[in-house]
Amino acid sequence: MKIFLDSSDINEIKPLNKTGLIDGVTTNPSLLAKQQGNFKQILKSIANEVKGPISAEVTAIKADKMIDEARILQKIAKNIVIKIPLTLDGLIACNYLIKKKFMVNVTLCFSVSQALLAAKAGATFISPFVGRLDDIGENGLQLIKDIRTVYDNFNFKTKILAASIRTVTHIQEVLKIGADVVTIPPKIFHELYKHELTVKGLETFLSDWKKSGKQIN
Numbered sequence: 406m407k408i409f410l411d412s413s414d415i416n417e418i419k420p421l422n423k424t425g426l427i428d429g430v431t432t433n434p435s436l437l438a439k440q441q442g443n444f445k446q447i448l449k450s451i452a453n454e455v456k457g458p459i460s461a462e463v464t465a466i467k468a469d470k471m472i473d474e475a476r477i478l479q480k481i482a483k484n485i486v487i488k489i490p491l492t493l494d495g496l497i498a499c500n501y502l503i504k505k506k507f508m509v510n511v512t513l514c515f516s517v518s519q520a521l522l523a524a525k526a527g528a529t530f531i532s533p534f535v536g537r538l539d540d541i542g543e544n545g546l547q548l549i550k551d552i553r554t555v556y557d558n559f560n561f562k563t564k565i566l567a568a569s570i571r572t573v574t575h576i577q578e579v580l581k582i583g584a585d586v587v588t589i590p591p592k593i594f595h596e597l598y599k600h601e602l603t604v605k606g607l608e609t610f611l612s613d614w615k616k617s618g619k620q621i622n
C-alpha cells in the first residue's frame with residue numbers, strides 16, 4: 406500500500422516528505438492553478454522533492470493534443486506520470502503512451518466499466534473518485550470494491566489509486582478493500598496520526614517525568 410499526497414503546494418509537501426512515508430504526489434489543473442509561478446517549475450520542484458510517481462495532468466481534450474502535452478510534461482522529470490481523463494480520446498492517448506513507455510494515470514473514473522477500459526488500455530494507475538460519488542448519493546467505496554474484484558478476476562496490472570478522499574474513514578475502508586494507493590490532501594494526512602488519547606498520554610508521561618526531577622543525559 407502506498408500513500409500519495411494530493412497537492413501542488415511544495416510548502417505542504419516538503420515537511421510531510423520528511424516523514425519518509427510519502428510515496429508519490431498527484432496534482433491536477435485546479436491544484437496547479439492555485440499556485441503562483443511557472444507550472445513546470447512547480448512540478449519540477451515537487452519531482453525533485455518526492456522521488457516516487459508525480460502525476461501531472463494534460464489539459465487537451467483530443468488524443469493527439471494530449472499526446473503532445475504528455476511529451477512536454479514527461480520532459481520535466483523522469484518520475485512524472487501523465488494524468489489522462491477517462492474519455493474516448495483519453496483511452497486512445499493512454500494506449501499510445503503506454504506503448505511508448507510512459508507511465509499513465511487515468512483519472513475521473515466513476516464506474517467499473519470505465520476502470521475496465523482503462524486497464525485494457527494498459528493504464529499504470531486508475532483513479533476512482535470516492536468522495537465525488539458519495540456527493541451525488543452513490544457509494545464510492547463500493548466502486549473501489551467492484552474494481553478490485555474485476556481486476557483480480559482478470560489479473561489486470563493497473564494499480565487502483567483511490568482519489569477524492571475526504572475522511573480518515575475513507576482511507577481505512579479503501580485499504581481494507583484492497584486499493585493499491587490512496588492519494589490524500591495534506592490536511593487528511595495530519596488527521597491520520599492524531600488521537601486524543603495519544604495527546605493525553607503524552608501529557609501525563611511528561612508531567613510525571615518533570616515531577617521526578619530526572620533527566621535524560
